[in-house]
Amino acid sequence: MRRPVIWLLLVFIAGTGLYYLKYRVQMMEARLAAIHRTLLAEQEALHVLAAEWTYLNRPERLAKLNRQYTKLQPIRARQMVGFEDIPTRPALSAVSDEDTP
Amino acid sequence: MTGPDRTKSRPGGAIRCIRETDLRGAGRDRFAGPAKRAIETGRNRAAIAAAVFALGFLAVAGRLVDVAVSRAGGEPRQLAASKEAAAPISARGNIVDRNGVVLATNLKAAALVADPRRVINAESAAARLASLLPEFDQEEAARRLASDRHFVWLRRGLTPRQQMLVNRLGIPGLYFQQDERRVYPHGRIASHVLGHTGFDNQGLGGVESFFDRRLSGVGGVGRDVTLSLDIRVQHILHEELMTAVAEQQAIGGSALVMDVRNGEILAMVSLPDFDPNQGAGSSEAARFNRNSLGVYEMGSTFKIFTTAMALEYGAAKLDDLYDVARPIRVARHTINDLHGSGRPLTVSDIFVKSSNIGAVHLAMAVGTAGQRSFLGRLGLFDKPAIELSEIGAPLQPAKWREINTMTVAFGHGVAVSPVQHASAIAAVANGGILYPPTLVKRAGNGQALGRRVISPVTSAKMRELMRRVVVKGTGRRAAVEEFEIGGKTGTAEKPSKRGYQRRKLLSSFVGLFPIYDPRYLVFVLIDEPKGVDGNSRRATGGWVAAPVVGAVVRRSGLLLGVLPTVPVEETVDETERPIIKVNAGGIALAAR
CATH class of the missing domain: 3.90.1310.10 (Penicillin-binding protein 2a (Domain 2))
Structure with a gap:
């Protein structure tokens, strides 16, 4: 009498467990598919935005906007120096030179 | 000794013995003869069937584990999902x-x-x-x-x-x-x-x-x-060439910027051009790529090759004097200089003043065979291997006579595309290594692709000569304050069916900077310029193309990572003042 009850119980537990597992897997797979769809949509959007960004950053357009709205001029080569050409603090070194005999 | 011990220690050995005797004892009572044999057979068959079924169930169980556990269950669904979301982002690469x-x-x-x-x-x-x-x-x-x-x-x-x-x-x-x-x-x-x-x-x-x-x-x-292109440099080159072509009312122009250390092309413009967004609607003339498909007799920029050749072969030294006073008459032709010189010129001055007569002397000193092999080594007789579908084959005389050697010396009689012309000049200037021109960013530094064509010594001499052209020769209008440019002017008369046309010119300038350690080459060619201020005498390469090269170098030098040369007088008395003047003279700065 005892044995069949245990078996029935086990069958019931296993069946319920399997059902929940399967159900959850289905749910997760549906979510995964949804995420994939969003991902593709986002990639598509990124792609369009990258093209638009490039279009808006055309050098000729930037030059035009610059003429229209700012007084900026291109950097002249003379305004660039190498790091080694940047002067160190002359005032400080002069002071320390005088202090130390 | 070992025998009895083994039998004793075998577990179950004794028990099985007992049960066997028991069964046998019982069996002997109830069944005997044929009945016993039938039962034996039945039992064997049952055992075999059980074994087969057990194997079958084992296989099913194994497959279950395999499907449920080992494999990623979601795989086929993922594929379905991405198909569902319609078409991949974009089929064609960027x-x-x-x-x-x-x-x-x-x-x-x-x-x-x-x-x-x-x-x-x-x-x-x-x-x-x-x-x-x-x-x-x-x-x-x-x-x-x-x-x-x-x-x-x-x-x-x-x-x-x-x-x-x-x-x-x-x-x-x-x-x-x-x-x-x-x-x-x-x-x-x-x-x-x-x-x-x-x-x-x-x-x-x-x-x-x-x-x-x-x-x-x-x-x-x-x-x-x-690509190897830098769109910022491309924009600058395009703008400057457009301006020049419009000012000169020229029928077209071409220009390119090349890295002389590996042959990468950073910018390349051909005018007239078209909008690729409406590519199919553009005219054949607008789609013609003058840089790679067009081949032109380049004129005096060829003297770079003539002079380098004479120095390389030891046919002349920089200080050798040549008589350039008298025009050269050969066959029905007369070869003359644009600005004649009454006195003999050194090889150096022949180059700096761009003397045709002098160039002819230099080429004749080398000879036809030497000239052909030298130009061939620079790749001027082969189609350049650039990554475009439009590539023009260079033209050379079917049969080289003395007259061909003479005219080729100053750039007539051989037609090459600007791309191959530029890479040959880059080779002369960069220490003597010829790199194939490319539009694709090189994976490494591309040094392995280079091929030595002239000696470093000749190359150094040529750099010095090209610098002199800009400092005191025909290319003075290319000079800019910030960078040391060296180069060569070229003015070619365009050929027609009835010989060369005096009024229809191809005016060009090739510049290299910084010339003493060249990084970049800028080539500009203007097709049929009308001349500065409409003065047709000012339609030469030195007048119309050199300033364009100067402007391109001035605007793109920093972008290309070349530091300006520091003039001596400015650094001497500027110790007290800060060197970086932001907002100097009311001019704000833009990072461009």
């Missing part, structure tokens, strides 16, 4: 510049299609569409809409805005289909390099055509192509 800026990409677009049997009034539908869409063939559309087919194409590559407007018309029987459209965000500034694409996004011309297979890819997903 073209980007050396810094990753997009030069060509694919965007989704709508194609307008119709089911004519559902269209109520074909005439009015066509008229209403024509009012929205530019260059829409109304009659053709009306004819198609009136047909009794199920499906007709009306227009491909609608912009989202056009799609919205057409949708708003609410004409029954019109549908949209997903389509792809090739877009060139930068418009026409790199048109000849990029080329354009046809209706089905197949590459037509330029890089699009050369890399068509790579861009369209296998299985629908193409790969990107990274």
